[in-house]
Every structure is written in C-alpha cells, then in structure tokens.
Amino acid sequence: MNARTEPGEAGAEPNTSARPSLIREFLLVAGLFLVYKLGRQLATGHTAQAFHNARRVWHLERDVHLPHENAVQSALLHGDTLVHLANTYYATVHFPATLAFLIWLYLRRPAHYVWARRVLAVVTAAALVLPFTFPLAPPRMVTGTGLVDTARAYGPSVYGPPSSDHLSNQFAAMPSLHFGWALMVAIGLIAATRSRWRWLWLLHPLVTLLVIVGTANHYWLDAIVATAMLGLALAVIHPPRRTATTAGCGTGRLSAPEPVLAGAAR
Template structure:
C-alpha cells in the first residue's frame, strides 16, 4: 500500500504543478502591474498627509498603543535599530519569493493556492493605495517619530520629491505584514512539523519592525490582516485525495502529505 500511496502522491503533485515558465511570467507580470499601479498615486501629497492625520487621530480615538513605544524600544541601541532597518529592507521580497519557490517544488497544490491568495491581497491593496494614499508615520510631524532608515540606515527610500522608484504614500495596507502573515500561514498549512507554529515569528517580527521604524501605522497591519482573512475565506486551501487499491478515494485534510506517522494512519484507515 505504501508504494501505491507514494506513486499517487507523485502523480498528483506532477499534475498540480503548473508550467514553470508560465508561472515566472505570471508572477513577474503581476509584480510589474503592481509597481506601475503604485506610481499612479505617487504625487498625491496633500491627500496623503490629510489621510495620515485621520489615521493618527482614529488610532488615538480607539486607544491603540502608540507606535512610539515600539520605536523607543528599538532606539535603545544603534545595533538594534540597524538590524530592524536591515530586516525591513532585505527580508520582505526574498522571504516571500523563497516561500513560493519552496511550495512550487515541494507542495505544488499549495503553491497555486498561496499564489492566488497573495495575488488577491496585492490587488486589493493596490485599489486601496489608489483610492486612499497615506503618508507613513515617519513623515507625519504629529507622531513625533523619526525616520530610522534615514538616520541610522540602511534606508530603502530616498526623498519623496526625487524617489521615482517607489510610492511612499502607499502605507495602507502594509503588504510587508500581509505577505509575512501569509508566508507563516502557508507554511503552517503545508507542513506537519510540531515546530511549524514558529513561523508566526516572521509576521510578529515584521510587525514590530514596520511600526518601530515608523514605516507603518498599526492600522496598516490591521487592514492587511482583514484583507488576508477575506482572501483565505474565499480561496480555499487545497484538499488532496489519496487513491487506494480497489477502494475508491478518500479526501485528506488540507495539510501537506509529509512522510509521517500521521499520514500512514490516515491512509491505512482509508483502506479498511
């Protein structure tokens, strides 16, 4: 039975894995559309600062903790704030890309699911960026926060007047946090290790970094979480079917089929 099961898994994965070239072109195309779309609102400076005042006032009205408390912790030492700035500048895209590559190679059905979720969240974020430009807290004098990237380095942004490569008025929602949370959820769903919940440290660290470096408000992460929740509710986690000799099929839980004792128990039960 084990040999047949492994063959079924291999066949299912082979069928589920989409063509590599198509996926590379698709992901690259989505990224270019998103980058171009962000540039459409890069000049809405006045509206972005008015929205920033509204967000800041709303956070105080609902008694959210001040972003300054997190930044104060990071400013205890130059090394700590430099690490936070480096994390913000270098982890976001590579971590998400590595996540997708690993799923494509090892969990192709989950890869398609994760790619769809990320695309949906990113598209929704682009709509918000177009309709609600928002200056980050590092630009808003009322916050009393400093631009840690500019002061301590490294920084991924230049002056808003001369930086034509990024839209600095696209703070809400925070895709830094939304993507990090999806990476953690995707790996928790797609693996069976008892330590897989440690992946939640990635979005937790990301949240502390984006707030402490004054690149995002708490509400930016809250809105990103809500968007991701909606996408996950609409785009269902893939469920696998294992074929057994002469017994039809049985639907397995959405977790990925690692070669573990849990998998063996499910498959043996299917054959009884």
C-alpha cells in the same frame, strides 16, 4: 520489479501532478511583482491628501486606544545595532522571503503553490486600489508624532526623498503589504507542512509587524487593513484538501485545488 513508491507510502515524494508550467509561473509571479511596483507609482500626486489622511489615522488610533507606535520604536532605539537590524529586515526580507516561499511550494507542494499564488495576487491587486482612494503618508513623515525616520537616521534606507523617488510611492502606506505577505507566508507554510514546529512560522509576520511599526514606515491600522484583506481572500480561495488516507503521513498527498476563483491571477 517496480521500485516506485506509491503515494502515501513511507518515503513517497510529494504529489507533483498539479505542478503548473514553470515558464508560465515565472511570468505570472514576475508580473505580480511588477504590478506591485508599478501600480503604486501610478497613485502619486496626492501629497496634501496623504498628510491629511495620516493625521486622521493617527488620531483614530488614539481614539480607539491602540498602542502608540512610539513604544515599539523606543524599544528599537535602545541600541544602534537593534535599530539597524530592524531597518535591514525591512529592506531585505520582504521580497526574498515571499519569493522563497513560492519557490518551495512550487517544488514541494504544487497544489498549495497555486492556492498561495492566487491569494497573493488577489490581495496585491486589492491593495493597489487604496492608494488611489486613500493616499496615506507613513508616520515617519508626519510631524508631531515624536517618531524618527530610523532608516534615514541609522540606515540602511530603501527610500530617497519623495520628490525624487521614482521607484516607489511613499504615500501608499495603507495597507501594509509587508505585513500582508508575511502573514500569508506563515499561513501557507502552516497549511502545507505537518511539523509540530510549523506554528513558529508566525514569528515572521510578528517580527515584520514590529519592524514596520518600529521603523515608522507603517501604522498599526495598515497591518489591520492588510489582515482584513487577506482574511477575505482566504475566505473565498480555499487551500487544497489532503486525502483521508494520507492526511497523517509526512508526504501529504493533496487533492485537486478548490475550483473557487480558478481563473484568479492567471
């Protein structure tokens, strides 16, 4: 007797027919992270312009009445433990959370994985253009704001002095890929799961936003620009559709991904 469970029946495994080659995906994702790191390093050497743009961003935020970044940082500085946790979150969660998200989708929701990988690749590629056209010093480097570089003051810190830091471009604050990736992780998990608690994934980008602002690594506008970029990518790269017969079941068999931007990030 055939004991295999048909898709859509109780206990059925998620559809894996759309799962791409593991080796190819490993190379693609590794390449995405490498481009992210190397691309920002190429946009160095614009220190004066980066500080000029920082003052412009700071005054623009005040002109449009965005909340002061100082208010968030003041809340963190009520205790050493809280600010240390915020620094640790900034330093250690960004890459592992995104990688874990992609691995889970690859194993359990392969069609959603292809969609999410394409969105992240497009957003990351677009974000690498801004440091060339709009270099921006983070608020922790700007005098006159009243903000503290919490990582240097309380630890842990992932950055050294800008003049000797050859692993990152600290004048590429806009957009905040910390926030953009975190928001995509939440959106992707909400789209790929059916739990009534799935909206709690939005806590990840919310905490990330408070952390990047409170530690003075980013301005509010950095997150706003990242959100706009992600929104544009999601508008043209559509998630896979669930079939009508399985839309309400826990296994959620998926139809083929939308052909839009089928070649993106390949």
